[in-house]
Each structure stands twice: as structure tokens, then as C-alpha cells.
Amino acid sequence: MRIRPFGVEQWMNEYETRCEWNLAETCVASLSVAELLSLAGRGEDVLAELQAIRLTYGPIEGSDRLRDLIAGLYETQSRQNVLVTHGAVGANQLVHLTLVEPGDRVVSVLPTYQQHYSIPESIGADVRVVRLREENGFLPDLDELAEAAGDSAKLIAVNNPNNPTGALMDEPFLRRVAEIAERSGAWLLSDEVYRGTDQEGDGTTASVADVYRRGISTASMSKSFSLAGLRLGWVVGPADFLHAVEVQRDYNTISVGLVDDLLASVALESKDAILERSRRIVRGNLAVLDAWVAGEPLISYVKPQSGTTALLRYDLDVPSRDLCVSLVEQTGVMLTPGSALDVEGHLRIGYANDPEVLRQGLARMSGFLARPR
Numbered sequence: 541m542r543i544r545p546f547g548v549e550q551w552m553n554e555y556e557t558r559c560e561w562n563l564a565e566t567c568v569a570s571l572s573v574a575e576l577l578s579l580a581g582r583g584e585d586v587l588a589e590l591q592a593i594r595l596t597y598g599p600i601e602g603s604d605r606l607r608d609l610i611a612g613l614y615e616t617q618s619r620q621n622v623l624v625t626h627g628a629v630g631a632n633q634l635v636h637l638t639l640v641e642p643g644d645r646v647v648s649v650l651p652t653y654q655q656h657y658s659i660p661e662s663i664g665a666d667v668r669v670v671r672l673r674e675e676n677g678f679l680p681d682l683d684e685l686a687e688a689a690g691d692s693a694k695l696i697a698v699n700n701p702n703n704p705t706g707a708l709m710d711e712p713f714l715r716r717v718a719e720i721a722e723r724s725g726a727w728l729l730s731d732e733v734y735r736g737t738d739q740e741g742d743g744t745t746a747s748v749a750d751v752y753r754r755g756i757s758t759a760s761m762s763k764s765f766s767l768a769g770l771r772l773g774w775v776v777g778p779a780d781f782l783h784a785v786e787v788q789r790d791y792n793t794i795s796v797g798l799v800d801d802l803l804a805s806v807a808l809e810s811k812d813a814i815l816e817r818s819r820r821i822v823r824g825n826l827a828v829l830d831a832w833v834a835g836e837p838l839i840s841y842v843k844p845q846s847g848t849t850a851l852l853r854y855d856l857d858v859p860s861r862d863l864c865v866s867l868v869e870q871t872g873v874m875l876t877p878g879s880a881l882d883v884e885g886h887l888r889i890g891y892a893n894d895p896e897v898l899r900q901g902l903a904r905m906s907g908f909l910a911r912p913r
């Protein structure tokens with residue numbers, strides 16, 4: 541199968557282990573196992589549970605305990621609506637492979653996670669891209685979305701909260717997107733891997749799975765739960781649809797590791813404590829970033845409403861990749877070039893890492909931007 545290289549992942553692979561100040565990171569500062577157990581307040585008994593695990597393949601769709609906990613992140617879902625996957629990256633791939641056939645109309649917003657347009661393109665689908673624009677606060681223009689979907693789209697893929705812009709579709713907006721999908725007869729996939737990191741309220745906005753009968757939510761433990769190392773995600777959607785996903789999943793997943801399943805369960809049993817920590821980090825750090833942007837004459841942005849990333853516009857006549865390479869090589873600060881996300885003229889910053897890394901990185905970036913060119 542021919543597929544376009546994954547721009548962001550290739551950039552990360554190239555520099556992530558070589559940089560000093562990682563402002564390309566999109567996870568809320570990751571937890572160690574010890575920190576997780578301490579937040580859960582249950583070190584001893586979890587270690588006993590871990591030792592008792594017999595390392596079989598385990599329950600194929602994920603343990604009942606875990607699937608019930610994942611269902612609990614939604615308003616109207618239960619165990620049979622949950623399928624556990626290898627990260628959200630696995631969840632997204634399975635959804636596209638299950639639904640999309642050559643010639644199908646697929647609509648994707650852009651910028652977004654590249655899987656949502658490059659996988660259907662590789663399958664030979666008729667992919668229509670709806671550009672998210674600054675003047676709309678990076679929300680999709682609904683007339684453009686309806687036109688792109690037409691009357692027979694197979695799938696509309698959105699990403700809410702959005703990576704890289706931090707734009708957030710609230711429930712009324714999401715319902716309008718669902719109406720467009722309904723009129724077109726389309727499935728609506730929302731990659732909700734950043735759900736739980738809103739800047740306002742309790743931090744969690746409605747899921748597409750709860751507002752639309754053909755809504756599919758993908759998400760994971762990686763971003764808002766700070767546990768990317770578990771490599772554990774899920775698809776939530778109608779039970780019949782998940783049976784179709786299982787046909788694909790048998791070929792590339794079998795099951796997810798039992799140790800990962802246990803630690804994800806422990807984390808979700810303490811979800812309030814973990815999400816409270818995440819909100820504290822994303823809200824505190826965005827205030828730091830916002831003050832920095834206000835003081836930088838060459839930088840502007842649309843302030844994120846959620847997520848862990850922002851898209852910075854820069855007022856320099858340099859390709860984004862060249863700028864990012866000079867920045868990382870001269871200062872050790874790593875951002876992500878817009879070119880890796882198909883939005884040239886911008887830089888993506890991940891602001892949810894350790895607050896000290898953010899402060900140090902921004903200070904070095906100020907020095908870099910102030911140099912005469």
C-alpha cells in the first residue's frame with residue numbers, strides 16, 4: 541500500500557531525542573508509574589495485581605473493567621460500544637480501514653492529524669479537504685463542510701479539540717456538524733484524543749458518540765491522561781459498527797497488553813485526580829504562552845480553547861522547516877514546522893509539557909527571534 545509519509549511523526553523521529561527543550565511535545569507532561577500510583581493512592585495493591593497477572597493474550601476486546609471505565613467517559617455509552625486499540629493511532633487507522641473504499645467521498649478538516657486524510661487518500665477515496673482558517677477561530681465553515689460532504693459522503697473526519705490549533709467545537713456546534721453528516725448519510729469520526737483539556741468549565745466537552753447515531757469517537761490514554769507509554773486507545777461507537785472494526789482488528793492487534801490494560805484501568809479509576817492535574821498544567825501553561833505571544837512582535841496566534849498545542853503565525857520570510865531546524869540547532873528548542881502539518885507559514889507549539897521546560901524554551905526562543913537577520 542502506497543501512503544504519503546507522516547509529516548509530524550517523521551519530524552519528531554528526527555529531532556525529539558536530540559533537542560533540549562521539547563516544545564513539540566503534545567502530551568500533558570507524562571506521568572511516571574510511581575506518580576500514577578501515588579495519584580491513585582494505591583501503590584501496594586496495584587503491584588500485587590500486577591504480579592498476579594498471567595501473561596496470556598487476555599480478553600480480546602479489552603477487559604470488562606477497562607471497557608466499563610472507558611464507557612464512563614461518555615454520557616450514553618456502555619461496554620458493548622467500546623473497543624480497545626493500540627493508541628488512538630490504532631483506533632483511527634481501524635476506523636478508516638473499516639469504512640473507506642476506493643472512490644468513497646471522505647471529508648477531512650485540515651490542519652488535523654494526518655491519518656485522517658492520508659489514509660483515505662492511500663485507499664483511493666475521493667478526499668475533500670475543508671481548510672480551518674484563522675478568521676473563523678479555526679472552526680470549520682459549515683457551508684463549506686456541507687458542500688464538501690455533498691449528498692453521499694461515506695465519512696466526515698474532524699478532530700475535537702483540534703491539534704494543532706486548539707480550536708474547540710462546543711456541543712451546539714458539534715450538533716450542527718452532525719446534522720450535515722446526517723443529511724449526507726455519512727459517518728462522523730471525531731478524533732477526541734485531547735478531550736478533557738478545555739480551558740474553561742470542567743474541562744470536558746460533549747463527544748460526537750453521544751450526539752449522533754453514526755458518531756464515532758477515537759481517543760486514548762496518551763494526551764489528557766499523560767500516559768502515552770501505555771500505547772492504549774479506543775474506538776467508541778455503535779455496537780454493529782464495532783463488530784465490523786473487529787474484522788480489521790483481528791489482523792493487526794489481536795489484543796492490547798494486559799499490563800497496559802491494568803494501568804489504564806487504575807488511571808481511569810482515578811480520572812478526576814489525573815484530569816485535575818492536566819487542567820492545572822494546560823491552564824497555567826497557556827497563561828505563560830499567552831503573555832509570551834503578547835510580547836513577541838514577530839508572533840501572533842488564535843488563543844487555544846482546549847488541547848495542548850497552538851499554531852503560531854510568524855512574520856519572517858523563511859520556510860517553517862528551515863526556521864525550526866535553525867532554532868533547534870542553535871538553541872536546543874524544538875517546535876514543529878507548519879510544513880509537517882500542511883500549514884506553511886506557521887509553527888506548532890506544544891505548551892503542556894513541564895512548566896519549567898516551557899519557560900526556558902520560550903526564553904531561548906525570544907533570544908533567537910531577536911537576532912538580526
Ligand SMILES: Cc1ncc(COP(=O)(O)O)c(C=O)c1O
Nearest residue numbers: 627628629653703733760762773
Ligand atoms: C489528534 C491526534 N490523534 C491521535 C494521536 C495518536 O495518539 P496515540 O498516542 O493515542 O496513538 C495523536 C498524537 O499526537 C494526535 O495528536
